[in-house]
Amino acid sequence: MISTVPDSGLTGSVDIPEPEEPKQDNDLRSRWARLRQSVSAALRGLPRVVRLSWEAGPWLTTWLALATVISGLSPAATAYMAKLLLDSVTHAVLVHTQHLPDQAVLGPFTLDTVQMIIAVAVLQLLLTAVTTVMNTVSQVSQGLLQDRVSHTIQLKVMDHASKLDLAFFEDSASYDLLRQAQQEAPSRPMSMMNGAFGLIRTLITFSSMIALLLTISPLLAAVAVLAPIPAFIAESRYGLRTYRFALWTSPIRRRMDYLGRLVTTDEDAKEVKLFGLGPYFVDRFRQLGKVYFARQRKLSTERTLRSTGWGMLTTLTGSLTYLYIALEAVYGRLTLGDLLLFTQATSSVQGSVSALFSGATGMYENNLYLDNLYKLLATEPTITRPERPRELPKPVRGHVVFEHVSFSYQGSERPALSDVSFEIRPGETAAVVGRNGAGKSTLFKLLCRLYDPTGGRILLDGVDLRELDPDDLRLHISAMFQDYVTYQATAAENIGLGDLGRVEDRPRVESAAAAGGADELLTGLSRGYDTPLGRWFNEGANLSGGEWQKVVLSRAFMRDAPLLVLDEPTSALDAQAEYDLFARLRRLSHGRTTLYISHRFSTVRQADRILFLQDGQLVESGTHAELMRVDGQYAHLFTLQAAAYLDAPAAKEA
Numbered sequence: 103m104i105s106t107v108p109d110s111g112l113t114g115s116v117d118i119p120e121p122e123e124p125k126q127d128n129d130l131r132s133r134w135a136r137l138r139q140s141v142s143a144a145l146r147g148l149p150r151v152v153r154l155s156w157e158a159g160p161w162l163t164t165w166l167a168l169a170t171v172i173s174g175l176s177p178a179a180t181a182y183m184a185k186l187l188l189d190s191v192t193h194a195v196l197v198h199t200q201h202l203p204d205q206a207v208l209g210p211f212t213l214d215t216v217q218m219i220i221a222v223a224v225l226q227l228l229l230t231a232v233t234t235v236m237n238t239v240s241q242v243s244q245g246l247l248q249d250r251v252s253h254t255i256q257l258k259v260m261d262h263a264s265k266l267d268l269a270f271f272e273d274s275a276s277y278d279l280l281r282q283a284q285q286e287a288p289s290r291p292m293s294m295m296n297g298a299f300g301l302i303r304t305l306i307t308f309s310s311m312i313a314l315l316l317t318i319s320p321l322l323a324a325v326a327v328l329a330p331i332p333a334f335i336a337e338s339r340y341g342l343r344t345y346r347f348a349l350w351t352s353p354i355r356r357r358m359d360y361l362g363r364l365v366t367t368d369e370d371a372k373e374v375k376l377f378g379l380g381p382y383f384v385d386r387f388r389q390l391g392k393v394y395f396a397r398q399r400k401l402s403t404e405r406t407l408r409s410t411g412w413g414m415l416t417t418l419t420g421s422l423t424y425l426y427i428a429l430e431a432v433y434g435r436l437t438l439g440d441l442l443l444f445t446q447a448t449s450s451v452q453g454s455v456s457a458l459f460s461g462a463t464g465m466y467e468n469n470l471y472l473d474n475l476y477k478l479l480a481t482e483p484t485i486t487r488p489e490r491p492r493e494l495p496k497p498v499r500g501h502v503v504f505e506h507v508s509f510s511y512q513g514s515e516r517p518a519l520s521d522v523s524f525e526i527r528p529g530e531t532a533a534v535v536g537r538n539g540a541g542k543s544t545l546f547k548l549l550c551r552l553y554d555p556t557g558g559r560i561l562l563d564g565v566d567l568r569e570l571d572p573d574d575l576r577l578h579i580s581a582m583f584q585d586y587v588t589y590q591a592t593a594a595e596n597i598g599l600g601d602l603g604r605v606e607d608r609p610r611v612e613s614a615a616a617a618g619g620a621d622e623l624l625t626g627l628s629r630g631y632d633t634p635l636g637r638w639f640n641e642g643a644n645l646s647g648g649e650w651q652k653v654v655l656s657r658a659f660m661r662d663a664p665l666l667v668l669d670e671p672t673s674a675l676d677a678q679a680e681y682d683l684f685a686r687l688r689r690l691s692h693g694r695t696t697l698y699i700s701h702r703f704s705t706v707r708q709a710d711r712i713l714f715l716q717d718g719q720l721v722e723s724g725t726h727a728e729l730m731r732v733d734g735q736y737a738h739l740f741t742l743q744a745a746a747y748l749d750a751p752a753a754k755e756a
């Protein structure tokens with residue numbers, strides 16, 4: 103759907119034009135065709151909900167199905183029992199006033215009239231008892247199943263999402279798909295279960311009632327089906343409009359949610375306070391809310407007025423047919439019981455028609471959700487294990503070769519890397535430098551095989567990365583990304599997660615912390631390595647940006663990987679901590695190939711090899727001394743930074 107909210111909703115008009123009603127014929131036949139369409143779409147959705155429900159709990163589903171069938175049949179059975187009772191009473195009155203033979207027939211049995219009344223009353227009692235029990239069974243199993251279905255869906259989504267490529271998460275359309283599946287998973291199953299089983303129940307009630315009426319009088323059956331037509335017209339018009347309204351307002355609601363988040367979460371609170379944005383955001387929220395509620399009010403008023411009008415018409419039709427039936431009874435063509443049965447049947451059929459509509463509309467909506475869910479589950483990762491993966495020669499030495507590697511992000515015209523070739527020999531330390539957006543992080547992501555190159559190939563110890571099992575490859579790489587994760591967990595866990603198998607190996611965690619420079623910091627915390635970091639689950643410690651970076655660096659040292667990849671590992675560290683880290687890195691990088699990105703030339707110059715990227719191309723490569731001699735881009739940037747410290751003329755020029 104095209105968003106009608108201009109821009110972000112943070113500025114500009116909040117008054118969104120009403121969505122255009124799609125042109126459609128409103129004669130009865132077109133309505134009927136539309137009804138058939140939405141009912142068949144809803145029916146198509148039923149098996150999927152039932153399948154999910156079966157997966158979540160086969161026994162509960164069986165009980166629910168049984169209860170649904172029985173409670174679907176119960177209105178017809180109850181009406182029939184009421185008719186039987188009334189007819190038996192009328193018959194008994196007749197027998198006693200006119201002294202006729204005291205006999206009545208109930209199925210294969212011949213009883214006297216009082217026995218007959220008692221038998222019917224007992225049957226009625228049994229029926230009510232069964233219906234009550236089944237209603238309870240239905241409610242309980244539905245309640246239990248909802249949570250399980252929700253859990254099953256969440257599990258499916260999480261399991262699948264954990265296997266998808268990074269590209270999937272970075273694509274906004276697919277990300278929306280995932281977010282929707284995730285967000286709606288807790289609430290949607292409830293309406294799916296209610297909708298699906300309610301629809302089945304209504305269908306059973308509707309058909310059993312019609313069948314019952316047919317046995318008495320086909321004419322009555324026809325009248326009962328025709329009487330709710332006005333209600334049908336009103337519902338068919340507004341059911342879908344309500345759905346469209348929900349769709350149309352979703353961009354407004356999303357923006358309202360966003361505004362709500364901006365003023366209620368700790369992440370954004372600092373800036374919002376400093377720039378005094380709170381009242382402004384609250385006001386935008388209020389304005390968007392006003393538009394939303396005005397539209398909603400208009401729709402519901404219109405709907406209520408119209409459906410009351412059509413409802414009156416339905417009542418009138420009902421009263422006229424009732425009068426006709428009453429007269430038929432007076433002339434003895436129908437019994438009093440038939441009259442009662444008809445009254446109950448018409449109101450039940452009418453109720454069923456309305457329920458069918460709302461059920462079909464609800465299912466239509468649920469179907470859209472399910473479509474998205476299944477679309478998400480059908481998304482296949484592209485970076486997968488080859489059929490016959492090659493093994494890396496043991497021991498893995500960390501020899502990295504890029505051969506004419508090019509890469510473009512999906513939907514982006516400009517390549518992020520083009521024709522990049524270089525070699526890093528085992529044990530070497532390489533620094534990747536370049537201006538913002540030059541392609542440095544992209545190069546790292548390709549090396550970790552989070553993406554595949556669009557051209558050329560990347561070799562590790564002579565093997566093309568695409569021939570390896572990605573999981574096996576990643577076991578040999580330890581990395582720290584620019585946007586690293588700060589887990590809501592203890593300090594030890596935050597480090598240990600770098601090597602899941604050894605997360606509880608405390609000596610190992612401590613030596614990784616020493617390598618990352620976090621040991622002193624962590625032993626100083628109130629509960630040492632067991633101090634929770636972050637405040638989601640426990641009262642934990644709040645670390646500064648640089649302190650977090652040390653913890654995350656330590657995580658990268660958990661793994662004894664031959665390849666270490668660090669994307670701006672020192673961006674938040676103070677000068678002393680940075681110096682210490684590189685001193686340690688020289689020690690620690692023995693026998694392991696290290697690649698790091700840095701904008702600080704003081705650290706870059708220490709690397710064995712420097713790769714200078716510009717607009718996705720490798721323009722210079724060599725040692726610091728070599729590149730300074732070349733006096734190219736690297737030398738220019740280096741001098742610029744150095745001059746800034748020394749207050750030399752180059753800084754003034756810049």
Ligand SMILES: Nc1ncnc2c1ncn2[C@@H]1O[C@H](COP(=O)(O)OP(=O)(O)OP(=O)(O)O)[C@@H](O)[C@H]1O
Pocket residue numbers: 272511512514518536537538539540541542543544545584
């Ligand atoms: N997920 C993405 N989807 C589309 N384009 C991207 C994506 N990530 C990066 N880019 C683009 O690719 C180019 C290279 O980005 P990259 O992150 O590799 O740069 P960088 O050299 O690491 O920059 P910085 O120094 O700012 O971290 C940039 O033009 C960027 O806009």
